[in-house]
Amino acid sequence: MALNKVLIVGSAPDALKTADWDTSCFSHTIVINNAWKACPSWSCLIYPEDFPVDRRPGDEDSYGKRIVTAEEFVPVQNEFGGFVYAGGTMSFTAGYWALGALKPDVIAYIGCDMVYEATPGGSTHFYGLGTADPLRSDVTLQSLEAKSLRLQALAHQKGCAVVNLSEREKSRLCFPRMAFASLETMSQRPDIGTPLPCAVESALSAESDLGYWVESGRYWEEVGRFDKQKLRDIDDLWLATATELALA
Structure with missing residues (x-):
């Protein structure tokens, strides 16, 4: 049986590479926000409630394709602990939605490095200058x-590998790097390291004890009750999953 591979495309300049890729090896190609303009072969578009209507594809561009809104992705995100712990930006939301809704063997990211260094032409995004959403002041995005x-660890618990197809030097994603050509021909799930179970369970237990749960997904409406330092402490536990793996 062929691997169920899912591609997630963000808005970094290298998202434009996907226009030249044969994405038929993917069961679904998910584009985030504006990225539908960079990746003609997209099959799913995911965006938040405040994504401007004039930036969404028209009927001709979206015909036969799936539009994923908060009505769909909030319940799935909640299955994985909710937005406060997962991080309130669409790169991670797309990953959790794919993991829960599509049950992939591999999730591959491109255009989601969240570095935002301008290209020689002055662009931070494939469409020019853009707003660095993940770098905004947000208690859920301290690390x-x-x-x-966290996403990588929870994906591994579901039997799914997460990789980064980016060739850029820097990335805020800690996923293992992989070349598109290698993923394209892959027939078995990659045997890449996974954080030690004890470290993952410690982090999940700390989240449960803290109890920062917002069923609606609109965590910003309750941000006053979230302790920044306590969330930073939980981030440190997730960072330790990588450290423990390196020492194993």
Whole structure:
């Protein structure tokens, strides 16, 4: 049986590479926000409630494709602990939605490094200058590295590997790097390291004890009750999952 591979495309300049890729090896190609303009072969578009209507694809561009809104992704995100612990930015939301809704063997990211260094032409995104959403002041985004390790660890618990197809030097994602050509021909799930179970359970237990649960997903409406230092402490536990793996 063929591997169930899912591609997630963000808005970094290298998202444009996907226009030249044969994405037929993926069961689903998920584009985030504006990235549908960079990746013609997209099959799913995911965006938040405040994504401007004039930036969404028209009927002609979205015909036969799936639009994923908060009505769908909030319940799935809640299955994995909710937005406060997962990180309130669409790169991670897309990953959790894919993990829960599509049950993949592999999730591959491109255009989601969250570095935002301008290209020689002055662009931070494939469409030019953009707003660095994951770098905004947000109590859930104090460590993008920790949030990426959390997603990787929970994906591994579901039998799913998460990789980064980016060739950029820097990335805030801690996923193992992989070349598109290697993933394209892959027939078996990659045997890449997973955080030690004890470290993962410690982090999940700390989240449960803290109890920062917002069923609606609109955590910003209750941000006054979240202790920044306690969330930073949990981030440190997720960062430790990578450290323990390196020492194992």
